[in-house]
Amino acid sequence: xxxxxxxxxxxxxxxxxxxxxxxxxxxxxxxxxxxxxxxxxxxxxxxxxxxxxxxxxxxxxxxxxxxxxxxxxxxxxxxxxxxxxxxxxxxxxxxxxxxxxxxxxxxxxxxxxxxxxxxxxxxxxxxxxxxxxxxxxxxxxxxxxxxxxxxxxxxxxxxxxxxxxxx
Numbered sequence: 451x452x453x454x455x456x457x458x459x460x461x462x463x464x465x466x467x468x469x470x471x472x473x474x475x476x477x478x479x480x481x482x483x484x485x486x487x488x489x490x491x492x493x494x495x496x497x498x499x500x501x502x503x504x505x506x507x508x509x510x511x512x513x514x515x516x517x518x519x520x521x522x523x524x525x526x527x528x529x530x531x532x533x534x535x536x537x538x539x540x541x542x543x544x545x546x547x548x549x550x551x552x553x554x555x556x557x558x559x560x561x562x563x564x565x566x567x568x569x570x571x572x573x574x575x576x577x578x579x580x581x582x583x584x585x586x587x588x589x590x591x592x593x594x595x596x597x598x599x600x601x602x603x604x605x606x607x608x609x610x611x612x613x614x615x616x617x
Contacts, residue, residue: 541612546561546571546572548562548571549570572615577589577611599614
């Protein structure tokens with residue numbers, strides 16, 4: 451006759467056979483109470499603090515688009531500022547000028563280096579104030595005897611007269 455296999459875990463070593471809870475026995479407090487359960491690999495055990503998600507440096511399309519728009523606007527503003535710095539209102543006595551337009555009402559004068567091939571006129575005098583055609587002519591005659599051209603510009607409070615001659 452054959453005997454039935456023993457009850458419990460046949461692979462357990464040094465532990466009493468059988469389930470102590472099934473037999474109505476409480477766990478031994480000297481052994482730390484209930485056995486600790488491990489979590490799945492890669493996950494913290496239950497009840498452990500969860501670390502905050504890592505902040506990535508991933509930029510969204512919207513952020514990139516906004517940065518590009520700001521750079522374009524800044525580029526246009528800087529370009530406009532730089533090109534306006536060579537206008538007639540920044541000219542001083544001794545500067546050379548280039549006429550960028552054939553329109554007599556808006557000659558688009560800009561300051562250029564006197565050694566530049568584009569230099570056409572030399573500033574003989576600059577007078578602050580608002581002048582009409584005849585008074586500009588008279589004022590340039592008084593400021594510089596050998597002037598050939600007068601240029602007036604009225605920009606609100608920054609009106610002036612330039613007395614010019616061919617370079």
